[in-house]
Structure formats: structure tokens, C-alpha cells
Amino acid sequence: MTGPAPTVLALAADQPTRPLLVVGEQVVTWGSAWEAAQAVSKALSATGHALGVVGTPDVLLTGLLAGSASSARVLLLPDSPSDERIAELGLSALLTDTGLRQVGESPGHAPGVVVFTSGTTGVPKAAIHTWPSLMARVRVRDELAGIPWLVPYSLRAYAGLQVLLHALANGGSAVVSTGSPGEAASVAAEHGITYLTGTPTFFRFLLATAPREAMDALKPVQITLGGEAVDQPLLDRLTARFPGARVGHIYASTELGACFSVHDGRAGFPAAWLDDTTRAIGLTCRDGELYVRSERGMQGYLSNESAAAEDGWFATGDHLAITGDRAVFVGRASERINVGGAKVYPGEVEDVLRQVPGVVAVRVSGISSSLAGQLVQAELVAESGADTRALRRTVLGYAREHLQPHMVPRRLVWVDTLEQNASGKLNRRTS
């Protein structure tokens, strides 16, 4: 046994009726979770299976625990695989909502978990993690003992997996919210959740759309943002709305795990952390891009493609601007829009447009233009009841005042909501 299985075995024997996983009306207890995992583990019989798992949160939990108990490599699949995909991934067993299917001999893998990246701007990659590298990030503390955790992501995403492992290691429960951020606030209030994690997109929608009763009932002691660049106004609004909470943000990726967290209430991170050789996880900036060197990242990609440079530094794809003593994230190279040769990061435009009162959320993207290559388009979510004709004029006026001409959105589209992916990030994939 490796990973969380020993802890779960002990608690399942001790307090079998305690809830472990809550999804709406469905409650999986520690006892029933262990029973389901044991059944799968026994059926696998051999160690080292390549166990693909896809399905509802309880299926993912069963797969993870079974893999942990039987020393399998668990692959948290983004969708149901075809026979071709099963062969391509080298799966020897597949666990879905309809049960376990063995599709081959155990390849004798080392135990671990394969987590697929969210593929926010491209094709998802599969990062191979060992249980020790995953568990090394999990804090076990007295004040966390037995508490419920809100999971506003898919459990198969790295962020969701991390929250679940916190719940497992601290004998708590994972409350999965599959609805909108506004509904998640109600779920969190109902379950008395005090540690809130989510993406900036999640918290923007939560602040704008959560029912008043839920907001009043919510008493977080800690709010942790991650997965996307955090802007200062959001940190300030969360601090003002939840004065009892510590508000911090974390930099993590599917490949590297959690790299650092920032608790000084400011966006970005201290520029002095770059090239500071005393830090456990090395950070440096090359050509404006953040590079990270970590002992505790993934083993590699499933596809064998190289991840790190020869010198051990990993290119994150996240670009930085250094302003005074601060390094702030400006966006990802893959998201850049090229307007007549001038590069625009969507985040730079989004940060400005979000300042306009009445605008809840923004997604900026490029649309193709025969004359300029690309033009900036903004999709906006307005506050309910807003006069979008008047708001359109305000947004454009504000954009012209605060942005260079090539960054001003040339097309504004009002939308009801903006799609988030399994990790709760704004979906930036263009079709």
C-alpha cells in the first residue's frame, strides 16, 4: 500500500459512518469508500496495473483509493476513452460508472497518479506523479483535523486532487460542488466550510452571483486563489468582503505541483524570490518567462516528450513583468493576440475592463482580421439587470482612456456566463 490508503483503512475501521465525499444528496462514507476500493483492488489482483478512471466523483475516489491500495498507476482520464485511446495510453484496466473492465496484463508500473493538464489553451498533457510527490504538498495540521473541504473543480484536475488529498490526510470530507460559483457559495455555507480554494474566475463569479444569505452565512478563515493570475482588485474585494479570512494565492501547476504561495495581500510575488538560491523551489526569469526548478514535480509526461530543459529548469509558459520590487503575471505566450504586429495579453485587457462597474467577468480573445492579422474581442458578463447598451459605451470609453489603441477591444459581445474548464479556469481554447 502506498499513498493515502493506510490512512483511509485506519479511519474506515475506526469511524466507518463518517462522511468522506459529498456530492449534492450523495454521501460516501469512509467505510463505504474503503469497501468499494477494496473490491476493485482485489479484482485487479496484481500490482502495477495501468488503471484508467473516468466517471462521477465517487468513481474517481474509488479508483484513486484502489490504485493506492493495490500499488497501481491511476490515470485520471478527462473523458471516456475509445479502444484506440486505451491502447495508446497503455491501460490494463478501466474503471467507469459501469464498473471495472480489465483490458490487459499489468504492465508492472511503479505506483502513482497520472494527472491531465486542463489544456486551457491547447491539448491536455499527462503528467506522471508519484504518491510521495503528491503527498509532500499535503499539510496535516491540528486545525485541519476533520474539517470539510469545498472542491469547486473536477476531482481529476490537479487542484481538485490536492483538495481531496487534504481531506483524506486530515480525516475530513470533500464536498464537491458541480454547480455555478454562486451555488458553490450556498453549498459551502450549508456545510460550514472555512477553507475556500478556487480560481480567480471562480471567486469573481462567486462575489457577483452568490445569494446574499449564503454570503452572510459564509465564514471563511482562509481563502486561497490559484490556477490563474490574480489581480489586486479581486484580492482587495475578497479581503473587504471576508474580513475574518486570510486571503492568499498560490502558484501551482499540474507538472510542478505547488511552487509558492503569497500571503502579503498583493498580486504577483516579491521579485527578490527570483534567483534566490536559498529557496527550496528555484525560480528564475528568462526572456520574460518564469522558469521553475523543483525536486518534487512530476516524473515526466506520459508521452515521453521532454518537460524540463537540460539544466533542470522547467519553462512554465507564464510571462512576468517586473515592476519595482514585484513580479506580476501578465499572461501565457500561447494566449497572446497579435494585432498588426503588436502583442496583447488577454489578461492586460481583462484587468482593465473588469474595473468598469457593472462588469462581472471578461474573456478577451483574438479574432482574425484580413487587415490587422488579429483584433481584440471581449466577451463580457454584465451584472443582472444592467443596461448593456449604456454599459457598452462606458466600457469602450474606459478602454480607450486606459489602453493603447491596439489593445482596445474592437468587438464586444455580451454573454450570460463564461465557460470554465475542469480546473475552474476560464476556458481559453479557441475552436
Next chain:
Amino acid sequence: MADETSHRAAVLAALIQVREDKGLTEADLADTKHLGDDLGLDSLDMATVVADLEIELDLDPFVNDTGPIYTVGDLVRVYDAA
């Protein structure tokens, strides 16, 4: 009288829309008006007009060589010829 075979109305609407902050009206958009000097449109405004008209008319004359376009009349002609 609207000319049903001309895209004039769509072109004028796109020009008014692109700089709605300037408060242009059709009266400002005589054929002889210079797009840059008279109306104050820059190259990105032009690119926007073309992108908007591509959606509106399903036409993009600028994928081919159009020759020089200086005035409102030039622009209307390019769309009518497409």
C-alpha cells in the same frame, strides 16, 4: 432611395458603429469624405470595419488586392465589386 444592390447602407452603419464615440451620422459620410483626414479613422478602425462587415455581409474584399482606399466612396465601391 435605397439601392438594393449596393452595400452602402451596411458600410455606412459599420463606419458609424466603429467610432460611436465620435457621434458620426450618415450626413457626415458623403462619398468624398476622406476616411483618415475627415473621419479620423486609423488603420485599426479600418480593420474593425472590415471585420464587422465580414460578419454582416459574409464578404471580405481585402483577401484580394483592392487598390487604394481613401474615401467613403472607395470603400463602398470595393464592397459592391466584391
